Amino acid sequence: MWHSLPDEYVRAQIAVGALVMFGVARVVAAVLGAQHGWRISAVTRAFIALSVVFCLPQLLDVLLAASSGRAFVELQGKVAGCALALFCAPIVSHRLGYE
Template identity: 55%
Template sequence: MDFMLPDYLIREQAAVLALVVFGLTRVIAAAVACTRGWRIAALELSFIGVAVLWCAPQLIDLIAHPSSVAALAELEGKAIGCAIALFFSPILSHRLGYE
């Protein structure tokens, strides 16, 4: 008997994981960048690249198997979580004084 999680749960779990991972690491990276004198613009571009790499396995799986509901749900969740984290973490970093 196969049991599969509903796609909305997969989407929510992927979104929360991406939000936590990218939100925390972006704020920590901004603190390190502030102390070392790195450019924040380069930090932003590198996090966008890492977010694309974070979503790449599900994108490849979706291209290989277009009818995969689980891959689509996880890709949507990761993309939404990354987008939210990369939008709001610079605001938090600015409030904390790192940017």
């Protein structure tokens, strides 16, 4: 029998996935940026652009499809995870001494 997961579970799992993916990638980019002399503002702008591209499929689905409840739940999870990662990863990078 096929059971669908509740929206809260889907939203939370997607948010945690985006948080881990963007958080780890942002810390690694800060390490590489410190070694290569990149500006942190450029790294931050690049990750903001990457998070917009990451959320774009669900955003287009929400805007173009009339009954896209599942896409809206996925979009909420992705936006929440990306926002948390872009907020918390610079703090972790700073604590590690790379910013």
